[in-house]
Amino acid sequence: MSRELLEGSAAIAESAIAAGCRFFAGYPMSPFTGLLENMSQRLPAAGGVCINAESEIEGVNMTLGAAAAGFRAATGSCGQGIALMQEAIAEAALNETPFVVFNMARSQQDYFQCTRGGGWGDYRTITLAPADVPEAVEHTQLAFHLADKHRAPVIVYGDPLIAQTRVGVSIGRRDFGPVPAKDWALDGSTSGTGRSKQVWTWAMGKATEPGPGPDKHWRAIADKFDAIEPLEQRHEQEHCADAETLVVAFGSAGKFVAYVVDELRAEGHKVGWFRPVTLWPFPGPALEAAAASARRVLVFELNAGQMVDDVRLNVPDRRRVQRIGGVSISESGLTYGELMDAPIIRQRILEAVR
């Protein structure tokens, strides 16, 4: 595969198209806007449709429609825009319509709304958190695969560094294995046959062929997410075996932390790092093992403390957990503030170690 120098938004757009995405709808919001522009410029040439939707709510519901028709489809936004989409993301989880949501977030304050689900009902949202552009290219294709594999919406949690950094990357179709046929997709061909199809959160079926109904259907959905939880956990870690201090971070922050921890290791500090790649399902058992020898578990995230809840739930002794991140937003409000800086992360780790 040849390497191209692409801005993250362009690389993700190309990767989505390579994955077979043929429908995209979104509403401009920085730093998601670049992905919308790239899709609008690149998708039609691939035979797809991109709509500059009039609102996030309309964008995500158009995407749900395209996905219900059986096509690989995606939408995206960040922060408040994702919040507006949560009703439809929940609906898609419950009526089992697979699509991808690109949350090109301004910071890490969307952890709760990605992993807990901001919508109604018993569901979870599979959330991939790439650390850089090449991983985002990979995750884009993995997201479409996981969506189809599990018939569920999947979020890719990016950020300004991923959206706006130019990197040499290889696009090209990744093969993650087979996915189930979309025999549930609506194409009108079963209308009038007595066996017409239905995509319905309540799953009540037709008068002639009753469905399971909400109670059984929602239990089955809950069971499905229970089954996904151990199956799809992904993480990266380094220097954990003898680490007295373990630093946990996700996304771009995870890449910064890995850089700083590698430096500290080289200087002789017994530090390790752990990066959840899937935020849901959270790689809890792996973190528990990685933290086994650690006297302290430091959580660096650019928010007031969201992922720290999952860390506390999974380390052997939650009293060892300490937050070293915080809310940190630039003056513009559109990207990270001063905390996203290697010297500051280094200083905060060393302060905790002392």
Add this chain to the structure above:
Amino acid sequence: MNLSIVDTGRVPEHGQLVADSKPSLLLGEHSLCPGCGEPVALRVLLEVLQELDIVGRSIGVVGHGCYGSFVRIMDVDVLQCLHGRAPSCATGIKRMRPDCAVFTLQGDGDMANEGLQEVLHAAARGEKITCVMLNNGVFGDTGGQLTATTVLGQRTKTSIEGRDAELHGYPVPVADLVAKLAGAAYVARAAVNTAGAVAQTKRMLRKAFRCQLEGRGFGLVEILTMCPTGWFVTAPDGPGYLSDSMEKTYPIGELVAP
């Protein structure tokens, strides 16, 4: 108890068979109140799909209201979507399946309250879909509250003395708003309170679907339907009440036609 429609199979002397007792696209009986106009509208809609011979490529997108129960009795591929969002979902389906006949089934609460911007934007974009709005001026499914299309003076459980413009504002004429948009190829307002009105509704639906199939643009048929329960009148009084109240605010007729 068997509630099936009695079909004697006989046409009375001097009578003329104008419709089958049960369209083949109906999988069962509806469960709505006596005197409700929505099942009439559904029947006409399904008959139009059959008459245009587009059943095998029809996809419905159904919103939330009493008519939501039709999802179980219509033999059509259906996406049951979120409240108000049917025009957006239909947009996604139609853009990816341009050969399909895609329609929405929504009420006034769904289209005029929760999803007004969806229908306006879909019309402005000229989406080649057919939106069907069943307008009875009341939230029937939740037991009879004021909607955006409740007419002045109309009593509902949340406007018990009648809709007062000072207190509740004015009704929203959805078809008239949509008719102002350049992307709308066919806009009409119909009713199902008389035999003549039902026949006219059918003609309008047929035209709206033809516009979609010919790629002319967006179509909307707003159908005034009786809701005796929500109007606090008896079932036999429903059709007359519709003429005397709703039709005064929402005149029947074509607003945009090719």
